Amino acid sequence: MGRNVCVVGVGLSDGPVTPDLSPSQLIAQSFRRALDDAGLATRDIEGLASAGYGGMHEVAVAEYLGLQPHWLDSTSCGGSSFEFHAHHAFRAIEAGDVDTIAIVYGNNQLSASGRTLGTGGGGGRGGMQPPGPMKYEFPTGMTLVGAYAMAAQRHMHEFGTTAEQLASISVQTREHAHRNAGAMYRDLITVDDVLSSRLVADPLHKLDCCVISDGGCAIILTTEERARALAHRPVFVRGGAGGTTHHSIQAMGDMTHTAAAVSGPKAFAEAGIRPSDVDVFCAYDSFTYTVLVTLEDLGFVPKGEGGPFVADGSLRLGGALPTNPDGGGLSNTHPGMRGLYLLCEATRQLRGDAGDSQVEGAEIAVCNGSGGWLSTQGTVVLGTEPR
Amino acid sequence: MTWAETPKWVVPHPNAEDREFWEGARRGELRIQRCSTCGLHQHYPRYLCSHCGADTVAFVTASGNGTVYSFTVIRQNGVPPFNERVPFVIATVDLDEPGARILAAMPTLDPSAARIGMRVQATFRPANDELGFVDFESAE
Numbered sequence: 001m002g003r004n005v006c007v008v009g010v011g012l013s014d015g016p017v018t019p020d021l022s023p024s025q026l027i028a029q030s031f032r033r034a035l036d037d038a039g040l041a042t043r044d045i046e047g048l049a050s051a052g053y054g055g056m057h058e059v060a061v062a063e064y065l066g067l068q069p070h071w072l073d074s075t076s077c078g079g080s081s082f083e084f085h086a087h088h089a090f091r092a093i094e095a096g097d098v099d100t101i102a103i104v105y106g107n108n109q110l111s112a113s114g115r116t117l118g119t120g121g122g123g124g125r126g127g128m129q130p131p132g133p134m135k136y137e138f139p140t141g142m143t144l145v146g147a148y149a150m151a152a153q154r155h156m157h158e159f160g161t162t163a164e165q166l167a168s169i170s171v172q173t174r175e176h177a178h179r180n181a182g183a184m185y186r187d188l189i190t191v192d193d194v195l196s197s198r199l200v201a202d203p204l205h206k207l208d209c210c211v212i213s214d215g216g217c218a219i220i221l222t223t224e225e226r227a228r229a230l231a232h233r234p235v236f237v238r239g240g241a242g243g244t245t246h247h248s249i250q251a252m253g254d255m256t257h258t259a260a261a262v263s264g265p266k267a268f269a270e271a272g273i274r275p276s277d278v279d280v281f282c283a284y285d286s287f288t289y290t291v292l293v294t295l296e297d298l299g300f301v302p303k304g305e306g307g308p309f310v311a312d313g314s315l316r317l318g319g320a321l322p323t324n325p326d327g328g329g330l331s332n333t334h335p336g337m338r339g340l341y342l343l344c345e346a347t348r349q350l351r352g353d354a355g356d357s358q359v360e361g362a363e364i365a366v367c368n369g370s371g372g373w374l375s376t377q378g379t380v381v382l383g384t385e386p387r
Numbered sequence: 388m389t390w391a392e393t394p395k396w397v398v399p400h401p402n403a404e405d406r407e408f409w410e411g412a413r414r415g416e417l418r419i420q421r422c423s424t425c426g427l428h429q430h431y432p433r434y435l436c437s438h439c440g441a442d443t444v445a446f447v448t449a450s451g452n453g454t455v456y457s458f459t460v461i462r463q464n465g466v467p468p469f470n471e472r473v474p475f476v477i478a479t480v481d482l483d484e485p486g487a488r489i490l491a492a493m494p495t496l497d498p499s500a501a502r503i504g505m506r507v508q509a510t511f512r513p514a515n516d517e518l519g520f521v522d523f524e525s526a527e
């Protein structure tokens with residue numbers, strides 16, 4: 001085992017609606033705030049990871065930020081990209097290849113593209129002649145929301161999961177957003193509110209779907225040795241792993257199991273923890289079903305029992321597994337991809353800096369990013385102590 | 388715009404590998420690949436068998452019969468012409484030929500009648516004079 005690795009800086013841009021800021025500006029604003037949070041300078045950043053849109057994205061970002069990194073990671077697997085980045089950064093710092101790495105993301109998804117991501121051709125489905133296997137799904141009229149809906153439908157069929165149980169995930173997440181002054185939607189909602197919102201793709205209603213926002217996020221990782229000299233209590237990366245099962249939903253195979261069943265156990269084993277040790281779960285919540293299926297795959301609850309578990313209020317602050325205390329993608333912010341926000345929120349929680357959203361005494365947090373159409377899963381375990 | 392009409396931006400751009408699938412659909416045939424090494428099938432066309440990795444795949448004509456693995460009802464799609472077709476059912480269908488699953492629209496199925504496990508059969512819809520789409524309808 002090599003050097004211990006810590007998250008030492010986190011930054012969020014303005015948000016959730018920033019029509020006057022470009023994606024590059026959102027990245028730069030959150031990066032600047034993460035540097036300030038860490039007490040570091042631009043010259044301290046030796047490595048950069050990012051995922052975005054277009055060729056050599058991360059190289060353009062480096063130039064824009066005034067960086068000349070000797071370590072780069074451009075893994076681009078949708079919303080889970082940033083958990084892959086954190087895992088790779090952890091490994092590179094642990095091994096001694098590099099000391100200090102920034103992971104950044106920013107997008108003006110809402111201001112530039114409106115709410116087209118899920119059903120308007122902005123999400124790789126329903127767009128114009130998409131590449132790869134989407135070529136076969138586009139002419140059917142399939143949507144991004146439809147892919148998740150199809151998987152949720154199968155889970156309901158196999159395990160008796162109900163629309164009410166899925167809705168309860170949105171309800172609890174909204175309770176968290178209610179405490180977060182920066183969240184996009186803060187008014188409390190009920191299960192009936194979710195079920196009476198319009199169906200977008202059966203069985204998913206509008207309020208089963210994440211928000212579309214603008215926003216940028218950045219985190220900075222470095223060695224424990226450097227972290228000890230900085231302002232904040234270090235938050236340790238204890239383990240990480242990734243997994244992939246498919247790209248297009250027709251190739252998913254068993255739609256009730258994701259690659260989190262692979263990445264979760266590997267990450268937990270490296271971190272030396274069990275699911276019962278986890279104090280905070282930062283779940284990718286593109287849709288309510290994303291939370292349900294990854295809760296099961298990560299082993300927080302046996303397969304098929306996610307529905308009763310969430311309906312029991314387990315995701316609340318003070319519940320069995322406080323989940324997305326910042327209000328998640330379902331209510332807080334989701335600028336196209338959200339994986340980096342999970343790492344940011346987990347760090348705030350483990351520092352004890354989360355204010356009204358704080359999970360008291362949190363020592364272990366798990367971030368699970370999901371990309372594509374449940375296609376890729378990245379799991380990262382953070383803790384207040386090293387492995 | 389109804390299902391009978393296909394705007395030009397929805398017409399596939401075939402390549403050497405997948406042209407047989409689209410042209411087969413125009414002729415009324417569901418063309419999938421069968422691997423002679425493992426005996427399993429796959430949709431869509433690829434160079435290697437996605438089950439065993441062998442390069443021994445060849446086109447065969449599927450029976451067109453299958454079973455719905457899962458489905459959704461698309462009620463919102465902002466892209467023309469689909470915005471005028473909602474609501475409609477899209478299903479993932481496990482074909483009777485082992486190993487092959489296909490995602491397809493079920494334009495004639497009443498959304499309230501869709502269910503997992505229903506037996507379905509392929510139907511075919513022209514995209515233009517040369518190319519076509521595979522849809523499914525209830526076989527029950």
Ligand SMILES: [Zn+2]
Pocket residue numbers: 422423424425426427436437438439440441
């Ligand atoms: Zn084979």
